[in-house]
Amino acid sequence: MAKPTSLEIHNYKCFSSLRLETVGDVNLIAGKNNVGKTTLLEAVALVASGGNPTELFRILDRRERPSSEAALVQCMMDQFPALPCFLGFDEFGLDGVKIDLPANWPKDNLKGPWSEFRRDSHSKLIPSFAIHCMTGAFAFDLTLETRQAAYAGVFDTDPRVAGTMRTYRSNFELRSNPNLIRRLWDETEARPSEEILIQAMRIIEPKIQRITLPSIPETPTPRLRLGDSSELAPITRFGDGLTRLFEIGLSLVNAKGGFLLLDEIEDGLHHSVFPKLWEFLLRSSKDLDVTIFATTHSYDAAVSFSRSALDDKNSLGFLTRLDQRKSGIVPVQFTEREAFLATEEGLEVR
Amino acid sequence: MSSNFLVSGGTAEWHLIVHLFPALKPKLKYPEGNAIAALSDDTVRERLSFAIKSKVERICVLFDAEQREAQRSWRSVREVLAEDGYVQLPEEMPKSGVICEAEGRPRVGVWIMPDNLSRGMIEDFYLQSIPRDDRERIRSEQFIQSIPSSERLFGAKISKAVYGVWLSIQKEPTSPAQAITRNLV
Numbered sequence: 405m406a407k408p409t410s411l412e413i414h415n416y417k418c419f420s421s422l423r424l425e426t427v428g429d430v431n432l433i434a435g436k437n438n439v440g441k442t443t444l445l446e447a448v449a450l451v452a453s454g455g456n457p458t459e460l461f462r463i464l465d466r467r468e469r470p471s472s473e474a475a476l477v478q479c480m481m482d483q484f485p486a487l488p489c490f491l492g493f494d495e496f497g498l499d500g501v502k503i504d505l506p507a508n509w510p511k512d513n514l515k516g517p518w519s520e521f522r523r524d525s526h527s528k529l530i531p532s533f534a535i536h537c538m539t540g541a542f543a544f545d546l547t548l549e550t551r552q553a554a555y556a557g558v559f560d561t562d563p564r565v566a567g568t569m570r571t572y573r574s575n576f577e578l579r580s581n582p583n584l585i586r587r588l589w590d591e592t593e594a595r596p597s598e599e600i601l602i603q604a605m606r607i608i609e610p611k612i613q614r615i616t617l618p619s620i621p622e623t624p625t626p627r628l629r630l631g632d633s634s635e636l637a638p639i640t641r642f643g644d645g646l647t648r649l650f651e652i653g654l655s656l657v658n659a660k661g662g663f664l665l666l667d668e669i670e671d672g673l674h675h676s677v678f679p680k681l682w683e684f685l686l687r688s689s690k691d692l693d694v695t696i697f698a699t700t701h702s703y704d705a706a707v708s709f710s711r712s713a714l715d716d717k718n719s720l721g722f723l724t725r726l727d728q729r730k731s732g733i734v735p736v737q738f739t740e741r742e743a744f745l746a747t748e749e750g751l752e753v754r
Numbered sequence: 755m756s757s758n759f760l761v762s763g764g765t766a767e768w769h770l771i772v773h774l775f776p777a778l779k780p781k782l783k784y785p786e787g788n789a790i791a792a793l794s795d796d797t798v799r800e801r802l803s804f805a806i807k808s809k810v811e812r813i814c815v816l817f818d819a820e821q822r823e824a825q826r827s828w829r830s831v832r833e834v835l836a837e838d839g840y841v842q843l844p845e846e847m848p849k850s851g852v853i854c855e856a857e858g859r860p861r862v863g864v865w866i867m868p869d870n871l872s873r874g875m876i877e878d879f880y881l882q883s884i885p886r887d888d889r890e891r892i893r894s895e896q897f898i899q900s901i902p903s904s905e906r907l908f909g910a911k912i913s914k915a916v917y918g919v920w921l922s923i924q925k926e927p928t929s930p931a932q933a934i935t936r937n938l939v
Contacts, residue, residue, distance in 0.1 A: 746804040
């Protein structure tokens with residue numbers, strides 16, 4: 405499957421119009437707070453979800469969940485609960501909301517516009533979440549009914565939602581979802597993917613020989629066997645870094661042909677881990693055909709990314725910083741060499 | 755993290771700048787590698803390009819008029835600046851230099867080092883740092899003056915010739931570029 409080589413986001417949250425001229429195998433997104441680093445990951449997740457409204461509501465709930473059902477009723481958005489994603493743009497409902505991938509994107513996948521208004525039987529305007537693909541266009545009204553259907557899993561099995569790619573966001577998706585960990589592990593255990601996962605975890609603990617996941621559903625805590633020991637020790641005994649690598653590795657091996665989204669990649673990881681982690685991610689992105697987007701605030705992460713990306717001759721790694729300017733949020737993209745030279749000179753690139 | 759960045763020029767230019775502006779010394783990173791030689795236009799473009807993308811506040815571009823055609827170099831730099839959103843860039847590089855600004859990007863100052871035909875050549879500046887009663891200076895000036903005008907291969911570049919002689923009769927004879935890095939002037 406062809407990977408995207410560029411990306412455009414229009415009228416989604418803080419982005420009125422954002423174009424990344426270049427998308428690499430691994431993309432590190434930097435920038436100050438509130439410039440849309442996580443929002444960019446969300447937009448990619450929406451595209452990759454195949455337009456499944458469940459993804460849209462999941463994003464909204466993570467960011468804007470009302471404190472109670474009562475508050476939800478009071479909320480002015482209660483009729484159109486996905487609207488906050490698209491507010492603030494004059495074009496909304498005229499040109500539509502677009503999250504476009506480039507022309508070389510496979511034809512059976514999605515193209516914009518993603519959202520528009522339609523009139524219901526009483527001529528009332530209802531915002532819609534529209535999907536346009538080669539086989540036709542479908543629209544989901546952004547109403548409470550759609551939301552309820554999304555949570556009932558209706559769209560997950562809807563044959564109209566085609567072209568769904570596997571996308572996982574390791575840090576905010578796995579920890580709160582034991583069932584997902586279980587499902588991904590079942591897809592990984594005793595397969596070549598398991599060895600790749602072990603490789604990831606050996607970045608911190610080189611003695612790891614084996615990983616198991618106890619079959620007790622409510623406690624999906626991985627257990628590790630180190631060296632010649634017969635003991636299977638819970639991963640929680642080792643510290644957060646190893647758990648983080650487990651989540652990244654498990655997400656990666658299950659995102660073949662899709663996307664891996666890593667928000668604040670430095671979470672729980674010491675700076676000394678980064679050179680090997682980037683080396684692993686750059687290599688795996690090619691081997692597993694995964695496009696990786698990661699965000700960071702860490703200079704160490706940016707410096708080691710720049711070095712690893714230049715060293716890896718097979719994979720493309722791009723450092724992009726989002727800057728807030730008068731005209732809106734703009735991307736500043738460094739080539740591999742530019743990022744390397746700038747960080748070697750000790751210049752600020754984040 | 756450095757807030758100032760010297761795009762072109764090597765260690766000699768670095769010494770010159772911190773000599774003139776001592777306050778910049780801790781902020782201006784010392785050029786690495788064999789930076790004494792003049793940088794090619796391509797290298798200047800590359801360094802300018804990544805410096806603009808980084809978050810430095812000020813960028814200094816120095817053209818050495820002795821070693822390159824400054825206007826050609828300016829056109830090359832101008833192209834990079836225009837691509838990065840800098841506006842009101844003069845077609846021709848003014849002798850007094852130019853300061854370029856763009857929203858959200860570093861201030862870029864571009865200057866041409868004095869050449870050997872201009873009044874106030876750089877060697878005049880170096881000679882100012884050498885006391886007039888310095889024995890080697892007096893000898894150097896006397897030697898240069900002793901050469902008949904019609905036989906002066908160096909033409910009007912008297913200060914450069916005096917400076918060159920002065921350097922060559924030091925305890926450790928050295929080149930003009932190394933003189934600055936060795937703090938002789």
